[in-house]
Amino acid sequence: MSIISKDITKAVNILTEEDIVAIPTETVYGLAGNIFSEKAIRKIFEVKERPLFNPLIVHIHSIEQLKELVSEFPEKAQQLATIFWPGPLTLILKKNACVPGLVTGGKDTVAVRIPNHPVALRLLKELSFPLAAPSANPFNRISPTSAIHVEDYFKNKLSMILEGGECSSGIESTIIGFENEKPVLYRLGSISIEEINAVIGEVLIQTTSTKTPAAPGMLAKHYAPQTKTFLVDDAEEILKEQKGKRIGVLRFTEKMTSTSCEYIEVLSKTADLKEAASNLYSALHKLDHLNLDIIVVESFPNVGLGKTINDRLERAAT
Ligand code: TXA
Numbered sequence: 001m002s003i004i005s006k007d008i009t010k011a012v013n014i015l016t017e018e019d020i021v022a023i024p025t026e027t028v029y030g031l032a033g034n035i036f037s038e039k040a041i042r043k044i045f046e047v048k049e050r051p052l053f054n055p056l057i058v059h060i061h062s063i064e065q066l067k068e069l070v071s072e073f074p075e076k077a078q079q080l081a082t083i084f085w086p087g088p089l090t091l092i093l094k095k096n097a098c099v100p101g102l103v104t105g106g107k108d109t110v111a112v113r114i115p116n117h118p119v120a121l122r123l124l125k126e127l128s129f130p131l132a133a134p135s136a137n138p139f140n141r142i143s144p145t146s147a148i149h150v151e152d153y154f155k156n157k158l159s160m161i162l163e164g165g166e167c168s169s170g171i172e173s174t175i176i177g178f179e180n181e182k183p184v185l186y187r188l189g190s191i192s193i194e195e196i197n198a199v200i201g202e203v204l205i206q207t208t209s210t211k212t213p214a215a216p217g218m219l220a221k222h223y224a225p226q227t228k229t230f231l232v233d234d235a236e237e238i239l240k241e242q243k244g245k246r247i248g249v250l251r252f253t254e255k256m257t258s259t260s261c262e263y264i265e266v267l268s269k270t271a272d273l274k275e276a277a278s279n280l281y282s283a284l285h286k287l288d289h290l291n292l293d294i295i296v297v298e299s300f301p302n303v304g305l306g307k308t309i310n311d312r313l314e315r316a317a318t
């Protein structure tokens, strides 16, 4: 029997009993548990095979709920929240003592967001506690944008996946924190840098990979298919070079002209970056299931969400 279900009451019961449920959000599916349950939070790390130092994002349904969790809410954070919540923006704020260190990887800050998905919001409103939820993929693998993706990864480890359809944004939230009161962008995401700049002006961008990154999601290898993946500016050349191999191509728009290729995923026929972002992970999942010799991904125009897509492609191809 499938563990995919639309039954929100069942999800409420499982979560209240300190177990975990995969939930839909507008970005990607998450593996959710009560932030105050050590049992549930440990299970999230265990199922995901995620190191304990890598903190989780806390999902809430309102600003009132936020005030119980954080000790400071800087002006610029408020401006961003007003414009982008509910939505794919995660804010890193100074935490209150009630937020367990297990959720925050021992940090004195907590990552929070109000997701913009009707099922997730209904669920959060029915619960008396916030939900910690990392993306519902094993550590370093491609994030899931449908309930089926989650089932493929975890069918023996979960009792329920709450069905919420395909994720509309399809790429993780943009993460913004503050250092000496200055805004810092830690992860490129569904909200472009340009959109952030329009609200709070310049932000420091700190998404480079180091051994102990501020946001460990920024490790160099991440979002990776199992199939060997190459990032190039133009796939034509590599297709000619590697003739005879089973090659899958992922690119922004229109079919290629000169060289033919059997397995091609075009992310947006109309060259719309938002549409391309929403299709990116499902296309990678598809290509990764075809038993190909290699996957070739073409880099995107480096503007708006194109920057976020390039960030994910670079990490997929490492
Ligand atoms: O769109 C999303 O954000 C999805 C959905 C499910 O909400 N969640 C998600 O979670 O992408 P996850 O765990 O895959 O990524 C969370 C990122 C990690 O890179 C983590 O290191 C960072 O947020 N993070 C969490 N708490 C932090 C903190 N206190 N300081 C710095 N980075 C933090």
Ligand code: MG
Residues within 6 Å of the ligand: 134, 135, 143, 217
């Ligand atoms: Mg993730």
